[in-house]
Amino acid sequence: MIRATIAGIMAGMALSGSALAGPDIVAHRGASHDAPENTLAAFKLAWQQGADAIEGDFHLSKDGRAVCVHDATTKRTAGNNLKVAESTLAELQKLDVGSWKAPKYAGERIPTLEDVLATVPAGKRIFIEIKCGREILPAVKKALLAGKLKPEQTVIICFKAEVIAAAKKLLPDRKALWLTSFRKTTDTWLPDAKSVLATLDRIKAGGVDCQAHKCVGKDFAQALRQAGKEFHVWTVDDPAVAKRFAQLGIDTITTNRPEFLRKQLEQNTPSGGK
Ligand code: G3P
Ligand code: CA
Secondary structure (H helix, E strand, O other): OOOHHHHHHHHHHHHHHHHHHOOEOOOOOOOOOOOOOOOHHHHHHHHHHOOEEEEEEEEEEEOOOOEEOOOOOOOHHEEEEEEOOOOHHHHHOOOOOOOOOOHHHHHOOOOEEHHHHHHHHHHHEEEEEEEOHHHHHHHHHHHHHHHHOOOOEEEEEEHHHHHHHHHHHOOOOEEEEEEEEOOOOOEEEEEEOOHHHHHHHHHOOOOEEEEOOOOOOOOHHHHHHHHOOOOEEEOOHHHHHHHHHHHHOOEEEEEEEEEHHHHHHOOOOOOOOO
């Protein structure tokens, strides 16, 4: 009983503490409103725009490299329809993944995880989203160990709970978050906080990174905090939605527009946001 009360007080403190500090801003696929997603141009622009972290999507190439691309094929961003898992890094890097966004980005290439890690400045973070299965994890581990980033600068995220469980086994010192969206059942939205917490415990994840959905409110946030879990949200470009989540004490907000969203959040925050 006493333990529950203390947990409740601490949860309240955590909520108000985070709300005062303001959430970290994570650049979704880089500054992808302005530059082609998942390219070095987008990640460098995110840092110029003052992002606290970048988020990038990774698949495994045929020759065992973790490559930064959202879809399983290259059709949407390169025109040329290659299956990433059936293509070598050299084949993938022949493609232009910048022109579709704007002529000035012609010649942007699909970067490797190593390339993207190398852009992360001291004190900033990267959210590495695994888009394929656990087969990519040895390549991720190799890149992380070869790079200069400290463990606390890297976060592994994935919608597949079992991939997060495997990541925690292979890289126990790295933070890993489970990604989820929400689906409507007859009388409620799932997963609810109880089921999210059960999944996080089972896979040893440090928290949840969830879809910015109306079903996520105070009770959901409080349940996560009470359990000592982190609570993140994607992908928010609307300032009103961002402000609602900031008030819930969210840890990070992932957005395509890091500079714009930070300014919007700071406008109504006397302490200057962060
Ligand atoms: O940060 C999580 C978010 O990126 C998941 O959605 O489709 O943009 O990878 P997606
Ligand atoms: Ca993503």
